[in-house]
Amino acid sequence: MISSITLFTYEFDNQDIAVNELNEQLHGFELLAHTVGILMCDTEFIDSGVYKAVCAALPFDVVGTTTMTQAVDGEAGVLMLTVMVLTADDVFFEVGYTEPIPSNSNIAEHSKAGYESVAARLPSGPKLIFVFPPLLENAGDEYILAFESFCPNVPIFGTLAIDDSITFEHCHTFHNGEMSQDRLAFILVSGNVSPRFLMGTIADENKLPYSGEITKSKGHIVQEINNALTSKYFESIGFAKNGKLDDGLQFVPFLLDFKKRADHDDIPVVRAMVYFDENGYGVGRGYMDEGSVFFLTNPSADEIFKSSLGLIDRLRELPDKQAIIIFSCVVRRMTFGTQPLREAEMITEKLSGGPPFMFAYAGGEFCPTSYTDGKVTNRFHNYSIIACVL
Amino acid sequence: MDNDELLSRLKEYETEIRNLKRQLHTKERLMETFRLNMATQENFYAAMMKDKFQRDSYILQLLNNSPDIIFLIDNSQKYLLGTQSAADFIGVSEAAALTGRDFTVMTERYFPNEFGRILLSAVQSTLETGATQFFNATLKERTYDARVVLLIDEHGKRMGVLVLFHDATELMNAKSEAERASHAKSEFLSNMSHEIRTPMNAIIGMTAIAKASDDHERRDYCLQKIEEASTHLLGVINDILDMSKIEANKLELSFSDFIFEKMIEKVVDVINFKLTKKDQNLTLSIDKRIPGKLVGDAQRLSQVITNLLANATNFTPENGDIRLDARLLSEENGVCVLQIAVTDTGIGISKENQKRLFQSFQQAESSTSRKFGGTGLGLAISKRIIEMMNGKIWVESELGQGSAFIFNVQVERGAENSSEESEQKIDGKTDDNFAGRHVLLAEDVDINCEIVLAILEPTELEIDCATNGVEALEMFQKSPERYELIFMDIQMPIMDGFEATRRIRALDIPRAKNIPIIAMTANVFREDIEQCMEAGMNGHVGKPLDVEELLMSVRKYLALA
Numbered sequence: 001m002i003s004s005i006t007l008f009t010y011e012f013d014n015q016d017i018a019v020n021e022l023n024e025q026l027h028g029f030e031l032l033a034h035t036v037g038i039l040m041c042d043t044e045f046i047d048s049g050v051y052k053a054v055c056a057a058l059p060f061d062v063v064g065t066t067t068m069t070q071a072v073d074g075e076a077g078v079l080m081l082t083v084m085v086l087t088a089d090d091v092f093f094e095v096g097y098t099e100p101i102p103s104n105s106n107i108a109e110h111s112k113a114g115y116e117s118v119a120a121r122l123p124s125g126p127k128l129i130f131v132f133p134p135l136l137e138n139a140g141d142e143y144i145l146a147f148e149s150f151c152p153n154v155p156i157f158g159t160l161a162i163d164d165s166i167t168f169e170h171c172h173t174f175h176n177g178e179m180s181q182d183r184l185a186f187i188l189v190s191g192n193v194s195p196r197f198l199m200g201t202i203a204d205e206n207k208l209p210y211s212g213e214i215t216k217s218k219g220h221i222v223q224e225i226n227n228a229l230t231s232k233y234f235e236s237i238g239f240a241k242n243g244k245l246d247d248g249l250q251f252v253p254f255l256l257d258f259k260k261r262a263d264h265d266d267i268p269v270v271r272a273m274v275y276f277d278e279n280g281y282g283v284g285r286g287y288m289d290e291g292s293v294f295f296l297t298n299p300s301a302d303e304i305f306k307s308s309l310g311l312i313d314r315l316r317e318l319p320d321k322q323a324i325i326i327f328s329c330v331v332r333r334m335t336f337g338t339q340p341l342r343e344a345e346m347i348t349e350k351l352s353g354g355p356p357f358m359f360a361y362a363g364g365e366f367c368p369t370s371y372t373d374g375k376v377t378n379r380f381h382n383y384s385i386i387a388c389v390l
Numbered sequence: 391m392d393n394d395e396l397l398s399r400l401k402e403y404e405t406e407i408r409n410l411k412r413q414l415h416t417k418e419r420l421m422e423t424f425r426l427n428m429a430t431q432e433n434f435y436a437a438m439m440k441d442k443f444q445r446d447s448y449i450l451q452l453l454n455n456s457p458d459i460i461f462l463i464d465n466s467q468k469y470l471l472g473t474q475s476a477a478d479f480i481g482v483s484e485a486a487a488l489t490g491r492d493f494t495v496m497t498e499r500y501f502p503n504e505f506g507r508i509l510l511s512a513v514q515s516t517l518e519t520g521a522t523q524f525f526n527a528t529l530k531e532r533t534y535d536a537r538v539v540l541l542i543d544e545h546g547k548r549m550g551v552l553v554l555f556h557d558a559t560e561l562m563n564a565k566s567e568a569e570r571a572s573h574a575k576s577e578f579l580s581n582m583s584h585e586i587r588t589p590m591n592a593i594i595g596m597t598a599i600a601k602a603s604d605d606h607e608r609r610d611y612c613l614q615k616i617e618e619a620s621t622h623l624l625g626v627i628n629d630i631l632d633m634s635k636i637e638a639n640k641l642e643l644s645f646s647d648f649i650f651e652k653m654i655e656k657v658v659d660v661i662n663f664k665l666t667k668k669d670q671n672l673t674l675s676i677d678k679r680i681p682g683k684l685v686g687d688a689q690r691l692s693q694v695i696t697n698l699l700a701n702a703t704n705f706t707p708e709n710g711d712i713r714l715d716a717r718l719l720s721e722e723n724g725v726c727v728l729q730i731a732v733t734d735t736g737i738g739i740s741k742e743n744q745k746r747l748f749q750s751f752q753q754a755e756s757s758t759s760r761k762f763g764g765t766g767l768g769l770a771i772s773k774r775i776i777e778m779m780n781g782k783i784w785v786e787s788e789l790g791q792g793s794a795f796i797f798n799v800q801v802e803r804g805a806e807n808s809s810e811e812s813e814q815k816i817d818g819k820t821d822d823n824f825a826g827r828h829v830l831l832a833e834d835v836d837i838n839c840e841i842v843l844a845i846l847e848p849t850e851l852e853i854d855c856a857t858n859g860v861e862a863l864e865m866f867q868k869s870p871e872r873y874e875l876i877f878m879d880i881q882m883p884i885m886d887g888f889e890a891t892r893r894i895r896a897l898d899i900p901r902a903k904n905i906p907i908i909a910m911t912a913n914v915f916r917e918d919i920e921q922c923m924e925a926g927m928n929g930h931v932g933k934p935l936d937v938e939e940l941l942m943s944v945r946k947y948l949a950l951a
Contacts, residue, residue, distance in 0.1 A: 013405060044412065078416065166422045208434070209441060238437035251430035298434045334423045 004323035006072045006356045007083040012044040015053035036093035039064035040360040041081035043170045055177035061095040063185040064174040065132045065161035071359035073352045076344035084358040091191040097175035098184040103136040108146035122190045130187040131158035135171040139220035140364040140380035141287040157388045159327040159362035200311035201384040207295040222282040231280035253383045254294045272382040286380045324357035328385040459555035467493045512538040532559045592619035629767045647804045648688035664703040679718040683804030697768040698732040698795045706736035724803045733794040739787040748773040825850035830873045832862035834882040859885025870901040880911040888925040895926040906947040
């Protein structure tokens with residue numbers, strides 16, 4: 001059985017102060033046979049060297065990514081470093097860091113060796129994979145496809161790296177003091193573990209009367225919608241004039257129904273489209289298959305907050321929680337406008353005093369939409385809030 | 391200040407600067423987030439407005455082009471909007487001019503009558519109870535199906551009512567017309583039943599009497615009656631068949647040369663017995679300028695004239711006068727326009743009844759058929775025939791003053807040496823003795839075979855009978871040189887007449903290629919005759935057999951043999 005604790009510090013300037021704070025929090029917590037730490041922090045902690053110092057000081061493997069606003073028990077803030085510590089005697093954790101992955105290259109090819117070397121250290125096949133991929137041009141789905149090719153039917157949970165800028169130029173992944181903008185960090189978990197997953201996203205009652213079929217696409221590049229060039233489609237409904245991205249495009253969630261997928265499970269997946277390329281094609285964060293049908297939505301801050309609240313309420317009803325890891329899409333935070341801490345504060349208020357939890361913002365969310373009877377449907381999401389309960 | 395203090399102060403300032411930079415960075419990020427959010431909302435607003443304008447445009451076009459009268463009244467009984475048809479119905483030129491007006495005041499102004507009262511009551515009732523009101527209304531000679539339906543919003547709250555008037559006038563008229571036509575057809579069927587049963591009764595009755603009688607005179611009398619009844623029955627059947635051809639658009643004309651005067655003679659021959667019976671006088675007047683030879687459908691033309699003359703005799707009392715006038719109205723490029731008029735001193739026809747005369751299944755009055763007999767199809771058939779000849783038929787009549795049925799037709803001037811003449815030469819032969827000559831008859835029905843044998847018996851033709859196509863083929867194959875002519879029924883068991891003909895023609899025997907094969911069949915439509923020719927037959931004789939037609943066929947083909 002897993003035991004956990006969440007460490008945090010706001011000290012992003014002084015390495016010693018930061019390390020001491022974490023050590024004090026860790027003091028008295030028994031580390032069992034196998035331990036791993038998931039570290040999330042603002043980029044400030046990298047620049048000041050606090051991240052490296054913390055990794056050096058902690059007596060276990062640490063992986064993670066940069067993020068922005070976070071929340072732990074009793075605390076919610078912008079500039080934080082948090083570490084979710086997972087320890088157990090009968091659960092095995094092995095961390096990995098792949099070779100650098102060139103943007104738009106084959107994820108599986110560049111991560112297979114890394115995965116295999118880590119998997120070889122496990123006493124048995126993994127039952128859960130935490131992924132912390134870099135923010136590349138690749139679609140988030142490619143990471144799922146890669147890991148599913150290595151070990152099919154294993155739930156994958158995690159987040160794309162993000163930072164606190166709008167341009168996301170300083171997103172890093174972490175591995176034991178190392179950091180990179182193009183290496184994938186991951187944790188393979190085996191043994192006595194039964195993870196549960198929750199997901200909250202845009203409600204389909206917020207659908208707008210703009211619906212379409214993706215009539216031509218290649219992965220996350222949407223070439224045509226309703227047989228019209230993607231940029232022309234958006235022009236036709238009043239968006240993105242003159243084929244240029246109007247900044248707001250990435251704030252427009254697509255409620256996507258993968259009609260033609262073999263593993264179609266009737267649960268719409270939310271997608272984001274980031275910009276139009278020189279051909280007028282829409283570039284998204286995740287796969288938008290040909291034949292998929294979508295609705296555009298325009299959720300308000302209240303509606304997004306409502307979906308987070310719903311997830312937290314469901315989470316609270318789950319029994320036997322030892323550790324909770326929650327990631328929420330960065331665009332949800334941006335929708336809160338002058339109340340950037342609204343979601344984080346709600347989570348702190350609702351979950352404090354209970355099992356240890358960590359909340360951070362994600363650049364893209366990895367969470368199964370179903371995991372029952374040993375069969376898992378792994379999905380990459382946007383605009384969603386996800387939770388893994390151990 | 392010493393160096394340590396300076397360094398310490400410097401560190402503090404650096405920390406301060408970093409903090410300020412972070413705060414600035416945070417503020418910048420916040421502003422950028424606001425800007426992106428605003429851009430998103432602007433996009434959505436623009437898209438929503440575009441969609442709204444598009445929908446408004448569609449709705450407006452829908453309203454402007456809808457034939458139904460539709461308008462909306464709100465909860466406070468104010469006119470909201472409506473179709474242009476609604477504006478026209480109410481009596482204003484612009485639909486928009488009615489928006490916002492009190493509906494009670496509107497009904498008082500535009501419908502100060504029972505209709506307005508019913509309409510207002512329906513609107514108010516629906517607003518109050520929510521129940522849909524249905525009613526019919528007649529206004530300005532139009533009949534409407536009306537309904538008033540409650541409108542509710544997405545929260546179930548009442549918004550007003552929708553009033554819809556659907557013009558059902560055409561539907562009602564079509565329904566009345568259909569009912570009338572159905573009634574007329576029912577009457578016609580009843581009439582036809584009578585027309586068919588009456589001669590059948592005569593045939594059956596007279597046959598029974600003849601069988602039971604040993605008296606030759608009585609038997610001759612019975613046979614005479616049977617013949618008359620059969621002829622009448624055939625006429626009824628032909629009328630019905632012609633009418634069905636007309637209804638199916640399959641009535642066709644067959645053009646050939648004919649002599650106009652001879653055609654008139656034949657018609658008079660046919661009608662003569664009726665004239666004699668009622669002691670009526672028939673006067674003929676044929677324009678000398680009418681060319682002797684014409685090209686047209688003589689059979690159909692004579693059918694029309696015969697029909698008009700028959701009507702004239704029927705509806706003229708005894709000792710009355712009937713006149714047949716034929717005039718040449720004009721001739722241009724070989725096309726003659728003839729005008730033929732049949733005038734009588736009969737009962738005449740009212741103006742009201744004249745309107746219905748040429749319609750099928752109609753007589754002037756339904757009582758006419760009961761009093762004067764007839765199918766009521768003759769004039770409709772005649773009209774169709776005349777129109778196919780690029781002509782026109784009409785009546786001039788007054789009740790009690792007699793009638794004149796007049797028609798114009800176009801026919802072509804015939805050539806001097808036409809086939810009619812050579813036909814006449816054959817026709818001129820009266821010595822029908824074909825002793826020693828052989829004919830093959832393929833006929834599966836015994837009575838039909840018996841009739842042919844009986845008709846041709848005086849000619850001493852030797853007739854061999856086959857009961858189906860296979861037998862006919864075998865008999866011919868066995869003795870091809872024996873037969874000079876084959877009469878071939880079409881509908882026979884085992885092998886029909888078409889197949890038998892094709893097989894005979896396919897035989898590797900010279901005689902098989904040129905022996906005349908004449909179809910003998912009740913199928914007399916043009917396509918049936920064409921089918922006979924395609925199978926390899928040379929001619930056609932219709933059933934029921936016409937004795938003269940059969941003999942003409944025998945004469946023609948045996949003369950050619």
